[in-house]
Amino acid sequence: VKFNKVSCKKLTAGRMKLLYLGIHQSAVSYSMTTLGAGMMNSIFGFYYVNLFLNQYKISEGAFHQAQVVYMIWNAINDPLFGYIQDTSKVPCCSSRRLSILYGAPLYCLAFLIPWFPWKNYQEGEWLSGLHLIVTLCAFDGMLTFVLLAQCALFAEISTKHESRLQLIKYNQVASLVGSSSVLFCGLISNNMENFLYFQVFTVLVAALALICMCYTGMHSFSQYGEGECAKEQPNKEAEENLSWSSIFSLTKQIVTQKNFALFVTMNFLQVFYLAFCNNFMMIFTNHLIPEDTLPSFGRSILYGAGFICPQLLVFCSHALLQKFGYYKVILFTFYLEMMSALAMFFLGPSHYYVLAFFLTGNMVVVQASFSLFNLPLADIIDADFHKYQRKSPVSSMVFGTNALFTKPAHSLAPMLVVTILSQFGYEKLKNKAAGKDVSPTPLENLHGAMFYLICLVPLCIAFIQILAWTPFTIRDSHTVSAKYVDT
Numbered sequence: 001v002k003f004n005k006v007s008c009k010k011l012t013a014g015r016m017k018l019l020y021l022g023i024h025q026s027a028v029s030y031s032m033t034t035l036g037a038g039m040m041n042s043i044f045g046f047y048y049v050n051l052f053l054n055q056y057k058i059s060e061g062a063f064h065q066a067q068v069v070y071m072i073w074n075a076i077n078d079p080l081f082g083y084i085q086d087t088s089k090v091p092c093c094s095s096r097r098l099s100i101l102y103g104a105p106l107y108c109l110a111f112l113i114p115w116f117p118w119k120n121y122q123e124g125e126w127l128s129g130l131h132l133i134v135t136l137c138a139f140d141g142m143l144t145f146v147l148l149a150q151c152a153l154f155a156e157i158s159t160k161h162e163s164r165l166q167l168i169k170y171n172q173v174a175s176l177v178g179s180s181s182v183l184f185c186g187l188i189s190n191n192m193e194n195f196l197y198f199q200v201f202t203v204l205v206a207a208l209a210l211i212c213m214c215y216t217g218m219h220s221f222s223q224y225g226e227g228e229c230a231k232e233q234p235n236k237e238a239e240e241n242l243s244w245s246s247i248f249s250l251t252k253q254i255v256t257q258k259n260f261a262l263f264v265t266m267n268f269l270q271v272f273y274l275a276f277c278n279n280f281m282m283i284f285t286n287h288l289i290p291e292d293t294l295p296s297f298g299r300s301i302l303y304g305a306g307f308i309c310p311q312l313l314v315f316c317s318h319a320l321l322q323k324f325g326y327y328k329v330i331l332f333t334f335y336l337e338m339m340s341a342l343a344m345f346f347l348g349p350s351h352y353y354v355l356a357f358f359l360t361g362n363m364v365v366v367q368a369s370f371s372l373f374n375l376p377l378a379d380i381i382d383a384d385f386h387k388y389q390r391k392s393p394v395s396s397m398v399f400g401t402n403a404l405f406t407k408p409a410h411s412l413a414p415m416l417v418v419t420i421l422s423q424f425g426y427e428k429l430k431n432k433a434a435g436k437d438v439s440p441t442p443l444e445n446l447h448g449a450m451f452y453l454i455c456l457v458p459l460c461i462a463f464i465q466i467l468a469w470t471p472f473t474i475r476d477s478h479t480v481s482a483k484y485v486d487t
Contacts, residue, residue: 027170029219033100033150034171036212037143038178039205040111042307044139045278046182047192048114049414052132053283055195056121060422062129064415070136071411075404077144079251082400085149099149101217107142108206108213114139115202140410144403146213152395154374169318172371176311181205183304191282191300253388254401258473260380263373264405265468269461270370272409276457277363279414281306284450285359293352306360310367317368326375327475333369334469337362338462345455349447355454362458377402379474417453424449 052058058066084093091098114135121128154167185205189198254260285299294302320329344358381398384390418426424446 025219027167029216030150030153030167031170031174032212033146033216035174035178036104036209037107037147037150038175039181039212040108040209041143042179042182043185043202043205044111044114045275046282046303046307047185048135049279050282051114051192052128053418055192056117056128056131057123057125058121058128058132059124060418060427062124062126063132063418066129066132066136067411067415069133070140071408073137074140074407074410077141078148078403078407079397079400081145081148082396082398082403083246083250085152085396096149096153097217100146100213103142103146103149104210104213104217107139107146108210110135110138110142111206111209112202115199140407144400148396148399148403150216151374151377151399154378154395165318165321168321168372168375169315172311172315175371176308176315179307179311180304182307183300186300186303187297190296191303193296250394250397251401251404254384254394254398257380257384257387258471259376259383260398260402262468262472263376263380264402266465266472267373267402268406268409269465269468270366270373271406272413273458273461274366274370275410275413276417277306277359277366280417281359281363284454285356287447287450288349288454289352289356294356302356302360306363307367309360309364310371313364313368314371321372321375325475326372327469327472330369330372330376331466331469333365334462334465337365337458338466341455341459341462345459349451359454366458376472376474383474420449420453421446 052063085096085099093099114131118127118131185198185201186192188201189195192198255264282299282303285294285302317329340358340362344355347354349355377399381395384394384398425442426446
């Protein structure tokens, strides 16, 4: 899409008018996609595992098969879409703005796929497994296409640390509002007990998300011209043919940077633990905390807090990020996770309110620190931009390559946990809340396994993350402009 000079002037005038009113238009338009995606992603990640395991009654084998297909598709689509968005000459792919605008409707439709069963599933039916495969691949494909473009915008709107903190600030407000969808969904549907209300709510969420992302698609801006005017100079990488050799060459340049490798290692573990928390918090809470201790309303508040409080925490840590930088803040969260897991392990599972606080608190800290990861990735993009003297940054390619290594954790976490729980009879015992008679010993063994997972997973992950994050060298981007050192 080409813009003439008059269009550029009108767009610039509109942006200056909003700035005059005290609104940072770039941050507002950027954060609207976060709002829409946050509403959908929070509900999807929190409910889909519980839905397919306990309501659609998918077999363990079909669940693992779907996760393997999802893992392979995850590994392919992120770097592929990243390369296409950075090198394609087709406007709907090369323009960050248009990628979001045209991808949003398909993204919202993909979000609705899991909530409407294709038939009344019988236990272990193959069709529920196919439904899960289509659900995961369609949703992740469109999520990747839209959010890669948004992530690239984060790095390309500005290279200044102050401006990026401003983006984070607006972004967390949007995330705060978007993540509240889990709270309201739980209250309206009684934690998915009233499935019709749940379905109606997801349709409403999809419609609102579409409006939000279309706003980004119509009003976003990039300092490299994608949001306003046609590029004055073509990207050097865009002149190459879309070939596997050029993809390999560009990927090699990215992955051989030390800071990128360290970040990816740390990020893989973070994604794994985040998937662990999102997918199984409801299941663990239902089994380990009695209903007379924490009734349905209290559980809805607990689940909602796990998604809302991270955004509040990041929003309130703005001054800390300016003073200490993201490196120290992220490192501190790893030590906090490790120490809290140790404390919970020694306290034991009988302290129900402490356990509820631990489950929610850990989820809050993990999600909050994960919300900061665009900052180191943006600095890595800047370092790559200067190291290879590119005409414009390969932002989508960097985000896509990062996802190539980290996205498989989305599948590995539920696969590993379901496998472990199945060894303790989860398939037979998961319906104990429905009133089935269950002998106490197997149930105690299952609950013991759940408690060990809750404590040992964050303990081990945080320890390895500390080892991986400590050598990261881009630490002072909040105080200095010369931050492009990679050894």
